[in-house]
Amino acid sequence: MAISIHEIDTRIVEHPLKQSRIILSPVGTHDRSRFLIVTMYDPDGVRGYGEAATTPQWSGETAETAQWVIENLFAPRLVGNGAYRTADEAVPAIEKLLPYRLALVEQPTHRDRIRQLAEVRRRIKVPVMADEAVFTPDQLTEALDCDAFDVLAVYPGKNGGVTTCMEMAQTAQRAGKKCAIGSNLESDLGQAAMAAIAAGLKAFPVEEIPCDFQAALFYHQSSIKQPMKLKNGRAAVPFGSGFGVEPVG
Secondary structure: OOOOOOEEEEEEEEEEOOHHHOEEEOOEEEOEEEEEEEEEEOOOOOEEEEEEOOOOOOOOOOHHHHHHHHHHHHHHHHOOOOOEOOHHHHHHHHHHOHHHOOOOEEOOEOOOOHHHHHHHHHHOOOOEEEOOOOOOHHHHHHHHHOOOOOEEEEOHHHHOOHHHHHHHHHHHHHOOOEEEEOOOOOOHHHHHHHHHHHHHOOOOOOOOOOOOOOHHHHOOOOOEOOOOOEEOOEEOOOOOOOOOOOEOO
16 A cells, blocks of 8 residues: 655654663764654654664764755655656646646656656656656666657756766657756856757757756856856857856855
8 A cells, every 4th residue: 555655754862871881982982872763644644653873983874964864855755755656646637737738747757667657648648758767878768668758858967967968868859859958956057068958959949848047046146257148038058168157266
């Protein structure tokens, strides 16, 4: 039975050692343990518990770092499951949105379910974008083999650099697929490389499918000496050596 995670709670606790059990070693005295207690709730209030036994002298992990990883990396991916669990869940949800004239549907299934993504694509009349399901060239090959997408979200920060990003975009294009530049909210330093890729390859039909060049919308200050311009929904591609930009400072 699948369980949906509604909430994840973390708290740090201390367990003092008995006086007779205090541990003395070359790395110091261990007289108390600081552990992390993790509680997960489903929508009905059912709880599950876990403990991170964090002892920095031996494991290299602290309760604080474990808490940060869970709250900032794990929980955002787990709470609500982040995607539909099955094609039978995804398809009706997408069909309810059809009156709003969807341009595309991005990654409606779990990243590890490429064939499930293909099934959704076969059953809906809206283009499907693959994003988290395709990080590597091998994943792209699998997605192409089962015809899992119409549009591929590709960008250097996700796909392992500029060269791999370009190669994957060209592979998708040869298979008759379209590409769009995605984003991890890069500053305009990273965005310069992304703009060069989108402007330089026919795999990116930028007039049809917008790319994510949004640094000017999110950050107070530019990270480059000549900030990238964003006007009327268009980003100007820098000119010059390399990607045409130089970092501030």
